[in-house]
Amino acid sequence: MTLALGTGLVSLEVRAAPEGEAEAAPATEVSQAEKTRGENLSEQAIEAFGAKDYDRAVELFKQAYEADPQPNYLFNIGRVYEEAGDLENAVEYYGNFVKQPGVDLDSRGVALDRLKVLRAILEETAEPKPKDEEPKDEEPKDEVAPPPDPGPDPAVEEEKRKAKVLSGAGFALVGVGAAALIGGAVTGVLAQGDNNSASEAASIEDRRDLLSTSQTKALTADVLYGVGGALAVTGVVLVVVGMTKKSKAEGKVAVTPTFGPRGAGIDLRMRF
Structure with missing residues (x-):
């Protein structure tokens, strides 16, 4: 079988x-x-x-x-x-x-x-074949790290601070000078008023008092004019210097003194 x-x-x-x-x-x-x-x-x-x-x-x-x-x-x-x-x-x-x-x-x-x-x-x-494995993450390549930020330059920051102080003081002096000029103008008007009143005084004593008061007020007005003008000019100068120092610290301006037959001056060059 x-x-x-x-x-x-x-x-x-x-x-x-x-x-x-x-x-x-x-x-x-x-x-x-x-x-x-x-x-x-x-x-x-x-x-x-x-x-x-x-x-x-x-x-x-x-x-x-x-x-x-x-x-x-x-x-x-x-x-x-x-x-x-x-x-x-x-x-x-x-x-x-x-x-x-x-x-x-x-x-x-x-x-x-x-x-x-x-x-x-x-x-x-049959069970489906597994898909190709995803590529493994490649090891990160060595990248050159950017240099650390050195931060603000202390010298530049100091120049900016000084410029800010000068500008602040300049604006303050301009304000005080302007107030003095206004005070001088008011005092001058009052002195002129007393002087006008003296010509119309009823007595010699009144005339003398008014003239004396007018002279005092005129002198005060002159002092206020002088002080106010000086303070205003000084304040403007400080503001300009402060702004100039700040711009120089930021590299945006160059200030060069100039001299000539008609006097001295400043050559101001700004970069934007």
Whole structure:
């Protein structure tokens, strides 16, 4: 008896080789006792397969193949694996079967059909291959760090501070000078009024008092004019100097003294 190539999904069949059909010959001569042992193991394997004891059926078919290396045992091992759902091992044993010498073309055709179906199933059910891993973050290249900010120049900051003080003092003096000028103007008007009143005085004493008061007020007005003018001029000068020092500290102005036949002056050049 020779194991046939069962193609059903439920049972394995055993039949005699048809007349004129050559059985798959083993690679080496095997004794009759080994052949008989292989057939007995194959029958036990068929029973285990019918009982759905697939692990035992595979083991018995493997023992049968070791005793009598008939290619049909390889096919039946693949068949058991297929029924058990182990398609990868089924493909392996079907593939080994079709490579064996002495296997007839029809049997090979059946096995090749099973291989085609099972490989298609495996391909469809295979887990998708992971996408190419994202490139790892490259180590940051050594970048030349920018030089640290040295901060403001102390000398420049000091010049700015002095310029601010001068400008503040200049504006204050301009204000005081302007007030003095206004006071001088008011006092001058009062002195002129007293002088006019003296010419109309009823008595000499009244005239003298008014003239004396007019002179005092006129003198006070002159002093206020002088002081106020000086303070205003000084304040303007301080403001200009302060602004000039600040601009120089910022590099926006250049001041150069000039001298000529008509007097001295200042050459002021500003950059924007």
